[in-house]
Amino acid sequence: MGGSSSTQVPKEDLAFLLANTSFSKPQIKQWYKGFMRDCPAGQLSRQKFLEVYSEFFPGGNAEEFCEHVFRTFDADNGGTIDFKEFLLAINITSSGQITDKLNWAFSMYDIDGNGTIEKAEMVQIIAAIYRMVSNGKDTPAETAEQRTERIFIQMDKNKDGVLTKQEFINGCLSDDVLCSMLTASAASK
The missing domain is CATH 1.10.238.10 (EF-hand)
Known part of the structure; x- marks a missing residue:
């Protein structure tokens, strides 16, 4: 060294x-x-x-x-x-393998590191992605809150208002579009 x-x-x-x-x-x-x-x-x-x-x-x-x-x-x-x-x-x-990417993405969305993704955390990340890819002209069809709500409806299987790592991974693995949006490739979409 x-x-x-x-x-x-x-x-x-x-x-x-x-x-x-x-x-x-x-x-x-x-x-x-x-x-x-x-x-x-x-x-x-x-x-x-x-x-x-x-x-x-x-x-x-x-x-x-x-x-x-x-x-x-x-x-x-x-x-x-x-x-x-x-x-x-x-x-x-x-x-990396898709499960590695999903584990990494989960860590990014779990801002407070408590092992679950709350809606506010997902809104924060999605809003940041919107601001990053915005060129000043294009506005997303959905707000970050609307998109988060739609994602939670699809992924939050036990309807407790938070996504566990398993719910997040299973939800992404069952929907290619969602997976692409929520993993690191979301920044390039």
């Missing part, structure tokens, strides 16, 4: 990422090189994350959505994202 150059992935990180992602050794090394070029201190700050993420949505406001994504990527709640956290998150959101 102390003596390793910033161009080489620490051996223990490389071994961990090879075992826990679908990336090959050369791919991990390439990701690391880019990460260290953009984040020479080895930590991705909230501000830098927002700058990078906002480039993908130039017509909208990505700040609030980025906060939720950042919180979910920052697994240790350290206030920054290190390379391992970054690559694990990239792996899940880009090439």
Whole structure:
């Protein structure tokens, strides 16, 4: 660690990422090189994350959505994202199994981390997505509240007003459109 150059992935990180992602050794090394070029201190700050993420949505406001994504990527709640956290998150959101993506998405929607998604939490995330993808002209057919209500009608099987992880996953797995909307790919829709 102390003596390793910033161009080489620490051996223990490389071994961990090879075992826990679908990336090959050369791919991990390439990701690391880019990460260290953009984040020479080895930590991705909230501000830098927002700058990078906002480039993908130039017509909208990505700040609030980025906060939720950042919180979910920052697994240790350290206030920054290190390379391992970054690559694990990239792996899940880009090439992970659907259940991994759904678990990740559930964590993002469960803002308070209590193990359930309340309607207010889902409204907050959906509203943030709307603001991010908005180009100032297009307005969604439904408000965030209306869309949340429709999702809860479909997913909240026991009608208790909250979604458990199992209800969320089962609901997404039984509806491809809903799954696409609620997982990380929702940002590109």
